[in-house]
Amino acid sequence: MASDAPIAEKSASPATVAKLKAWSVQSRALGSPHYRLTLKSRRNDLPSFNVGKGRGADGAERFYTASDVSGLIPYLSAQNLKGRDIYLTPIDPAHHYLVVDDMTPETLKSMTANGWRPALVQESSAGNRQAILKVPRIDSPHEQSVANALVVSLNREYGDPNFSGAIHPFRMAGFANKKPGRDNAFTRIIEAAGVICDKARDALAGIRAAFKPAPLPRIDRQDRGSIIRPPASGGAFSRARSMILGLAMKHGWTVDESRLDFGAARLLNEDGMSVDEVAAGILDESPRLTERHRDPQGYALRTAQNAALRQGAQRPPAPSPKP
Secondary structure (H helix, E strand, C coil): CHHHCCCCCCCCCHHHHHHHHHHHHHHHHHCCCEEEEEEEECCCCCCCEECCCCCCHHHCCCCECHHHHHHHHHHHHHHHHHCEEEEEEEECCCEEEEEEEEECHHHHHHHHHCCCCCCEEEEEECCEEEEEEEEECCCCCCHHHHHHHHHHHHHHHHCCCCCCCCCCCEECCCCECCCCCCCCCECEEEECCCCECHHHHHHHHHHHHHCCCCCCCCCCCCCHHHCCCCCCCCCHHHHHHHHHHHHHHHHCCCCCHHHHHHHHHHHHHHCCCCHHHHHHHHHHHCCCHHHHCCCHHHHHHHHHHHHHHHHHHHCCCCCCCCC
């Protein structure tokens, strides 16, 4: 959409200057080398989109430095005025940015009193606080599952019990909240300590030590029909994958093969398939899997496990008081 392409501005208005100052504080507290920018529409006639989609080398997604984001603020302000919320996601291979969402001042106080130190705390509407904990990450095939487990636990105790996923966008400071009923409240920074959370680092280390993924049965490459449970998927994975692709094209989501696999795995898990059955479906039906991954078995199992973990976090808890 041509009208949504970033444009250059020759001068900065007072409102833009205020946003630049807010971004300077926010980006210093986060300290990520790059960011994804997502514009979420709150109007039925206005699409959401990823600013960097297709703008990188060879049509890949482009990520933006803090300086790049500063240059886009006049453009982002115009999009915010149209009715889009401005979200960012740190892209940092060395750190997790764990979001604890929908906190009150009281639950935030309880969290910090228990030793959790956010790098950033902001308020997106009256009394609605959001904390971002910065934690070192390691290079491990199970690291995402480990971080997901911690962020789910933190949100169940202090924030949004339906929140899941260690990689999650959050609001850019200085912009209006376009959700209905939020009265265009501007996201404001409460605290910008920019620290590493030692307690979260120790918690991740403990989860890593205890994390023991279920082994995937060995595969006879000459007999794919006996992978796990014949026939485990029977075409269901391909149908679910096609559904996710259709939704992605309709809503302008970022599309790649792994995202499609993960989305399809979530649908199948929701329909009652086991982790083993979903993994079998991925192995049998995901396109060009052996070309995309050196370890198809490991990839299939990790994708199925992560989908089940996320789906489980979003299901209502058993009939007992909410944590």
